[in-house]
Amino acid sequence: MRQSVEIEFASGAGSYAVIRWSGPEVTAQTPTVIAAHGITANGLAFAPLAEALPEVDLVAPDLRGRGRSREVGGPYSIAAHADDLVRTLDELGVERATLLGHSMGGWVVATAAVRHPDRFGGVVIVDGGLGFPLPEDTDLDEFLGTLLGPAMAKLRTVYASREEFLKPWRTHPSFQDGGYTPEVEAYLLRDIIGTEPELRSAGILDAVRGDAADQLQNPEVIGAIHRLPVPAVFLHAERGLLNEPVGLYSPETVAAAKLADAGVDVRFVPGTNHYSILLGDRGIAAVAEAVRALL
Template sequence: MGPRPIAKPASSREPDGMRQSVEIGFPLGAGSYAVTRWGGPATVAAPTVIAAHGITANGLAWAPLAEALPEVDFVAPDLRGRGRSRDVGGPYSIAAHADDLVRTLDHLGVERATLLGHSMGGWVAAVAAVRHPERFGGTVLVDGGLGFPLPPDTDLDALLDNLLGPAMAKLRTTYASREEFLAPWRGHPSLVDVYSPAVEAYQARDIIGTEPEVRSACVLEAVRDDAADELRNPEVVGAIHRLPGRAVFLHAERGLLNEPVGLYSPEVVAAAKLEDAGIDVRYVAGTNHYSILLGDRGVTAVAEAVRALL
């Protein structure tokens, strides 16, 4: 099981009225692996859900959903190379993240959990389910985990800049203050209608350094390596079609910048024939790639999907 984790109050305090969480860190690689946990052992019979976030996100992205699932022991790591796990180091790959989820369960003394993944975390959850079927009881994929055909000569950096836009730009930018870092996200086209104290806390967790030089905690190498793996590795791309247990795939109506067409259009999802693999497919109208996780409408839909598997 390794060394016993040390729980401490999360230094990013929850906004008033939010569910209490603790931050747990344990040694991994070259650093410490950070995990936020809502509920925990005090909820004696609670089922555990472990959640993997998106490619430039961190564990606090799950706070609104953890709030909506008070009956659940909700566990959300900062994946290696992000947030407070930035110093863990490589190798960076979807399989490495999947194995880190199992290491997290081991350190928490949890034998079995339901998997949840958003965006890149969808691939992490799918690969974890395939690699470790004995540890996971079901999988919920939120606007992620379904691969795209990618020509071999695709310029990965150009693709990421085009797809992620502001999320990639922040990795290459030094900001004069925390306020300068946070201001663009308050007006982000996909967040402006759902921005809240919980969303601000999630964004603020990504800040490292001291004024007048602050920047994102995300390691650019980790983002590039993970993106290449999720887009080009057949084992990762095909994992969604090999899920060993019950699964739900939710896809948002709108895109990463609130474009009218989502990351997964209904036509793309239909062509994937996920139902043939036994996956429950759910279209979440009125949401985009981020609000499906951070807004009330999306949180309600994801919470219903999680409860369906518990």
């Protein structure tokens, strides 16, 4: 197992928490990858990938309003997260890095590359970052509840025990067939705050709402993937967030986006869903390959 260190620095009303995976292979010359997680996730989602990239200095913050960065406060927006990544590199003394983003993190890293092209050498976007604008009359809470299922429900729920918190994930369709691993459970447990019998998710509902509205309705954020100033890879899963047969991005949707015309290397990852493309063996291998291609 690779060692990880926890770093915190003052930001806004609280502390900004960062996980950094180190080890004997990491030196001053080791390339840095900074990773942005999904809309209700935390930085520990990248722990399995860290094992597959021992030659990389992997840095993964808990984005503001999530995990141990929940107290940072607003503004909650994709641009705020993008700028937080640059501040993280500044705190760590890293001049240039490769970006990696999963789900909402895809919009974050695309926006970071557009806003700060001098700080990043490449972008890997994993099952996110490609916009699908919603009609103006869409009920955002209803849409997110339908799309995210248990990931959204946990933000409104009080749990009597850790086991009660974990139960929906142990039976989650995307973690069947051996996908619920100790690493997945550790990532999920990082999200718990409080004491029994009053446990909650660390995720702040207003943060999720604000970020979701931005990534779904802000033209600058939606269009960032088409304006990337650095080499980029876009990976998309075969299946969806609840392991539906069609992924978040159908092959037709990806084709219609014409990402290749924008210089983006598009890669389909069969046998994966929205979660296992980052947390399962097949997805980890594909993401690690894409990172190495940009290094």
